[in-house]
């Protein structure tokens with residue numbers, strides 16, 4: 001039996017009754033866009049996140065773009081960001097006509113906040129920052145708040161992989177994704193922004209709905225980026241109530257991997273104690289061999305990510321590609337082991353056994 005990276009069959013078996021009840025409720029309501037389900041989910045999410053305002057949008061990438069735009073970011077602005085992430089993080093910056101500036105990573109792959117301080121000191125004019133809480137690991141929030149204060153930064157925290165850690169409280173905006181594989185994933189696309197400031201929340205709500213200030217009055221040229229009523233209802237009624245249990249299961253699996261995987265060829269990077277373990281990254285020198293070995297043994301390993309963002313061709317020829325050498329090297333060695341909440345104990349032990357037998 002294969003051990004997949006995600007197991008949506010088991011998730012469906014566990015959640016389908018609640019999902020179908022949510023779908024039936026939306027269907028019967030006759031209201032499918034920006035109605036009481038989105039409002040109800042936004043309230044529940046804001047309470048969960050301990051921030052006063054939440055606004056649902058179409059996906060996590062839009063959440064970053066709309067968050068930056070609501071903070072004033074536009075053409076030509078410099079945005080400091082993480083060297084390793086989903087491409088969506090940097091695409092959100094590029095779509096605004098802004099310019100990403102990458103800091104290198106720390107040994108665990110997350111952005112190095114000391115290097116951020118050096119860059120911000122040496123290169124005045126960087127007004128925006130999109131730090132990524134990668135893998136389920138929350139960055140040092142005190143260090144992040146200090147950077148915000150010392151350099152007057154406008155920060156959109158990319159929390160897509162770290163819901164439930166306490167991330168999202170250092171910047172002006174927290175952006176998250178409900179892509180199906182996320183710790184809180186929908187049955188399709190979805191995202192949200194969270195913030196403390198009521199005016200900022202109002203401007204985000206305006207931007208997501210064509211920039212409307214009132215019906216058919218378009219104060220700004222906005223987006224069509226709304227969270228569906230269906231996804232909001234499913235998230236609120238079927239998935240958010242399970243998130244705490246899912247997170248504990250991820251944490252228990254990570255603890256077991258960290259204790260029992262003992263192979264000199266597999267390095268397990270450092271992680272904060274409160275990680276929500278969206279992914280379980282390991283580092284290997286012979287990555288192609290490792291991927292083939294685990295896949296042949298039926299283990300759904302993946303790469304997050306095969307390249308540092310700075311290496312992506314879409315950044316264009318004019319982009320300065322030197323630097324971020326640690327991130328490039330990290331990506332060459334990084335591989336993720338399965339860590340979804342429906343893995344059973346036997347599967348966890350099998351992954352450990354297979355890991356320990358590699359090159360033994």
Ligand SMILES: Cc1ncc(COP(=O)(O)O)c(C=O)c1O
Nearest residue numbers: 059060061086088089160177179
């Ligand atoms: C760190 C990070 N940022 C942003 C995104 C973008 O989210 P979405 O796929 O919902 O646009 C993702 C997920 O894909 C992600 O992992």
